[in-house]
Amino acid sequence: GLGLSACGGSSTSGNSSSDSGSSSDKKRIVYVINGTLGDKSFFDSGHEGMEKIADQYGDQYETDTREMGYDTSVWESTALDIASEGWDIMIMGTFDMVEYADEIATQYPDTKIWFFDESWDFNTYPHDNIYGMLFAQNQGSYLVGMAAAYATKTKKVAFMGGMQNKVLQDFFVGYKQGVAAVDPSVEVVDDWTQSFSDSTIGHDHARALYQQGYDIVFSCCSSCGLGAFDAAVEMGDGYYVIGVDGNQGEYWASQGDTAKAAHTLTSMQKNVNNTFLDAAGEELKGTLPYGTVVTYGLDKGGVSYSVTDTTKEVLTEEQLAAIDQAQQDIIDGKIQVDTTF
Amino acid sequence: MSDFAATLGGIFSNPNFYFTVLSTTVPILLATLGCAIAENAGSTNMAEEGIMILAAFFGVIGAAYTGSVWIGLLVAVVVGAVMGLMIAYFALYLKVDIILVGIAVNLIGSGLSAFLMYVITGDRSATTSLHSGTLPTISIPGLSDIPFIGTIISNQSVLAWIAYLAIPVMSFLLYKTKLGLRIRSVGENPDAASSVGVSVNRTKMAALVISGILGGLAGAYLSMSYLPYFSKGMSGGRGYIALAATAMANNTPVGSFGTSLLFGFFYALSTYSSTLGIPDQLVTTLPYVATLVGLVIFAINVQRKERKMLHESGGGHSSKAQQVADASEA
Amino acid sequence: MSNKSSKGIAERLRSISVQTRHEILRMAVAIAIGLGIAVVLIVLTAKDPESALTYFVGAPFMSLSYFSHMIEVIIPLLMSGAAVCIMFSANQFNLGLEGTIYLGGLVAALSGIYLVPNLPVLGPIFSILLGGLVGFFIIAIPALLQYKFKANIVVSTLMMNYICLYVGLYFLFDVFKDPASSQHTYPIGSDAGLAVLIPGTKIHAGLFLAVAVVIFAYVLLYKTKLGLSIRTVGQNPKFAKYVGLSVSGLALVSQFIGGVIGGMTGAVQMLGLYQRFEWTSLTGYGWDGVTMAIFAHNNPKYLPFAAIFLAYFRTGAWVMSFKAGVQIDLVSVFEGVMVLFIMAEKFLSGTYRKMIFADADRKRKERNAAKGGEAA
Amino acid sequence: MANDDVNFSTRKGEIHAICGENGAGKSTLMKQLYGVEQPNEGRIIIKGQEVKLTSPQVAIANGIGMVFQHFMLVPSLSVAENITLGIEPTTGLKFDTKKAAEITKSVSDKYGFDIDPAARIRDLTVGVKQKVEILKALVRGAEILILDEPTAVLTPQETSELFVQLRALREAGHTIIFISHKLGEVKSLCDRVTVIRRGHTVGTYNVKDVSESDISRLMVGVNVESKVPKGKANPGPAYLVAKDLELFDLNGKRVVNDISFTVRSGEIVGIAGVEGNGQEPLVNAITGFSGGGSGTLSMGGFDIRSMSIHELREKGLAYIPEDRMSTGASGTLSICENMIADKVDWKRYNKGLLLNQPVIKEDTDKWIKDYDVLCDGGNQKVGMLSGGNIQKVLVARELTGLAKLIVCDQPTRGIDVGATDSIRRRLVNMRDSGSAILLISADLGEILNLSDRLIVLFEGEIVAYFPDVSKVTEEELGYYMLGVKRMSAGQIEGAYSVQ
């Protein structure tokens, strides 16, 4: 296994304390991305959160965002190196980073880590400087699944994921359950593109789904999934994409791309930005519950489904009301949504 | 099993499927024609991948900043031509092995396009913030109304028509024109060509520039037709596929059409078959396996033909193919 | 003997052939051009060009962890470089290393999870050998297709890479995934990984193997009859057949060896740097091997220089990317440009001619001077 | 430097020979005249005007045409396409096939060449290809025609036909520069001769005023005896046995038809014949390059066709191939590596798992000395050597192996007189020390000089057999080679001599 000497750690952590001492009383917080920005998805959303923190608590926080790229072999070194700069808080996430966060938490007990998008296992990695943030994408997916079931004319809807990782399967099980809740006769197919980056592949898979009669595609594969919007526009009336992570309908509208906005039924929003902002607020109050995992579901606004003009056009008010009712039922625990976590 | 067969039957009786086959074939066809013409001049152009990605990127930038996709198309073509020139310069004048030039250009292409995308647009994965637009699609009134066929060929991009038109054009160029004659003679026996004052380098350069232009068109198709934006790594290995398709097509334009269509067919099938119940990862290998199998079948055929040729050429100068054949028969 | 050693440096420099001196000059200018382009791009695009440049050019000497990162990077470069050198020496443009590395890594991980999780030293060695075996089987497919049917090796290996990736993804997701994980296998056993050599760094025992592989490749190619035969085949297959060598057989052997080293490269990388197998795309080390072989002119002797060089600037670009926010994609532009210029036979050929004339001139003068001296 | 201070001039309407040893720089000089290579200094003057021949185009524009030592034709294209390549007639965008054929036809008619413009080059015989080459130059208006060893690949008949045409061209006012190693041809065809030695001109002479031996003396500086002395053979048992041998090409066409002969240890058996009459498939079969066929083919009692080249060589096969540059040597490997390429398995050259480099070096150095290879040392790349020296390296390698059976295919083609002489002497020595030697050569003088017994091949069959070569004349041989005469089966039977 891997072991790290105390000497490397101690000398750098010595540095860090002097660093943080000199730079006034602001808390230094860094968002470490194991990938790059520009995914129009949760990395970007997190970055937005950092900007919100800087906006709202600019006098109390000093923020930075670091991208580690997609070469997995450098993530550990990079994360440790960033940790050695002596941050008060590091935000990082996904299953890939669990073991590295564990190392950092051990080596730099003064640094706090907010760990998102994976359920931190405090039994295996007991750290009191870690705060776990989990998004209940299954809950949000349940709601957009309902929307899909209402909107489909063909009684066939699709889920398009990149690869079958745990988070995406969590999306899928929620989505499937949501569809079935409205109409069990609606067929749900899952399609895995094997890519998170190539938009042409997303485009081709989505188009194939549409052409086979699946008129709603829940596109969950980062940049690859962008292609689905183009496919829907190409196909014309009656074909819709359900966006993910951000409010993609709104995004297209803001870009002036009305065609794509008009083909975006709704989006399963994963509000990483707000979650970061909330956590930053609680941190200041000293109420952030380190040592626990908090699930940001529909109740905390961690996930939500978006309602745009298109949504209102396609779905009736009763249907929207039914979705809202389901949302309340999930929050109240009356509906249990399947999960892979 | 019958379920599987029914699904498959459903796919094959769907005219939209063939529409997809034709449209996914386009960039591969263009790149394959590009590889083929270079190969005819005796230069293996492994750089279509890099040319395509750079042309796709600069085309979008050109289109976005001038507001005209047509100018974008022109930029893509010019970028392709310039890359062709650059490859020619390094391979012919500075004497770099042309396969290595290809590898280098592909490295530069993928790196530079991603790098500049961020620098110029601030986007990291796709230039969705630019409004570069798409080239128009064409529907020929009479044809579009034919039931099955109409669906397949109507609404194909203007570039798709150009690509399919490029097949006879390239055939004409190679077999009926002065330049074509020179290209083939330079590819087959450069010494012979140069001994009668045909500049080998200039002829190869012309072939490589044409090859680059075709790669540029392929790139333009990706970012200004297939999708309305540039996305990182969107060439997706099509340049390598093109190389395979060329090898299988024996470097003829018509053959290139057949082999790129083969890939397009299996690729389209792989995007369709989420409903087939085969693991998606394995389905994704379909086009590559098909290409590999096609390559082997082609190679077996060539082997057979070569045997014949070997006899025909008798005791004269042995061609390169023959030497190789001799050598590996040990 | 003593005479020789007492020669001055200038003298010794002059005794290097003009060809070698020109080669060195060309290499230096190629590097300068590559660096020049990189520097221009950095200066034009970085928010803080000064610190970006400092990281790019000096990172490996700025901290132990950066230095050790450089060593980490060197390991796969050396191994895949050696594999490609051997295959290219037989003139086999086999580009299938990517696939062997990917599946070699997967199988080594599986071995570390299920077969030898708790066997120190021998366990990792076994896993690496198993990775090599997998590399062998993968390369054997295109190699045999070429052997039997003359299927174009460049093309078939490119296709094989994709096939390996997706087959690997199938096993990762549908067969061996740890359900509790995201897209990973179970972790390898506590003794299944490669030991860290220098505490506080990630430099692992794979370094020894990498160096051994390079030495092996050099000795094989230049000191054994198999190597001579492989190179003979690579230089002129017709001649090789004529002197009784089995041309296609040796082409096969060279690719088999390359494939085995490729598989081992993946295994070493996996067991040295990862706890679980989690690669969802090809690693790029196979293409790196090609770049390395190009820089080393297919002679493993030069691999260490090439590896240090590449690793040095990759480390710089890596640090620059997360410290100064300059896109790491820059590095492939830099490398591509250098491949072009380093391989450019005719690059600076004018200077070469001048150097030859100057050399002849100098020799003549020396001769005249010697004559004059004798006369006096 | 290939050429250093060469001076020569030609007159209009003459055939001017250039003679010199291999590597003397003849081809290089001609390439400079044709603009393929540029001289570092010096002047080229045509019709009193200094010209800079920077490329073939410029040379062509100045009325120079060249037929290269190796044909410069594109096999898959037609005659007309080859001839008009570079000056293609077009209509609009199209290459005008009809016009190209017309151009070809008119020029070939004008000079009395009979050629089908539509034929594919790859279907033509060597002689016709040669004509296409000359036509190519004439179509471009060549007044000065350079022919680099044009007769090397021609049959005697084709050669004399060529000479008729060359003389006609001379009458028409063309100047012809003719390069040849065959001094008889120079004597019979040329008006003047320029001799080059090691990149210098020795002088220009009227052919009438010099004898063949004069020229050869001028070329090498010493007078070389043209015949190698050799005693009577003392043959042992048959080492190479071919009985009822039939060979087919890949399409099943019979190319060697039921031949039987032997080569015994300690003798040289010559095979005469016009190129393309079965020598190549025969050599390929004996040396293991191609299998198949029927009948017996054995070496030292082992069936050749069941053995790989490697095994054949282990059993004592040595082979001097016709094509030294691409088959016989590897230009990018060093002399050492070329020398031991067939001997890498020898214990002597291996120490444990590694090659024994000091021993390899030592042996190579010795062979370089023995065979008089002009080089910078064993580590020099073979490609840097001149053609003759490459041949010496090759011969050294082959003759220092076991060499129980030596198959020599054109062992001295294109080699200078000195090297030729030394190679022939070595072959005789090898014979005397017990090797069985099969000699295939287009050089009848060589065949008659070296062979102890002689076979003539015509259309894949043995048409003549001479148990005693000393009584055979070139003339007589010619009749059999051309199929004019043929011996009876009984006479030919002697070729298969087991004792």
Ligand SMILES: Nc1ncnc2c1ncn2[C@@H]1O[C@H](COP(=O)(O)OP(=O)(O)OP(=O)(O)O)[C@@H](O)[C@H]1O
């Ligand atoms: N590129 C080169 N640069 C420098 N010297 C060369 C080059 N090529 C050949 N030489 C040298 O020039 C000399 C003449 O070689 P060349 O091949 O002309 O011999 P040749 O006259 O054809 O002899 P041969 O009859 O043996 O073929 C050789 O000694 C060779 O080493």
Ligand SMILES: Nc1ncnc2c1ncn2[C@@H]1O[C@H](COP(=O)(O)OP(=O)(O)OP(=O)(O)O)[C@@H](O)[C@H]1O
């Ligand atoms: N620029 C150069 N500098 C030095 N050597 C050269 C140069 N160009 C050619 N040579 C070498 O000089 C030699 C001249 O050979 P050339 O072909 O002219 O000989 P040749 O007299 O025609 O012999 P052959 O009778 O074998 O055809 C060649 O071997 C070539 O390698």
Ligand SMILES: [Mg+2]
């Ligand atoms: Mg020569």
Ligand SMILES: [Mg+2]
């Ligand atoms: Mg010559």
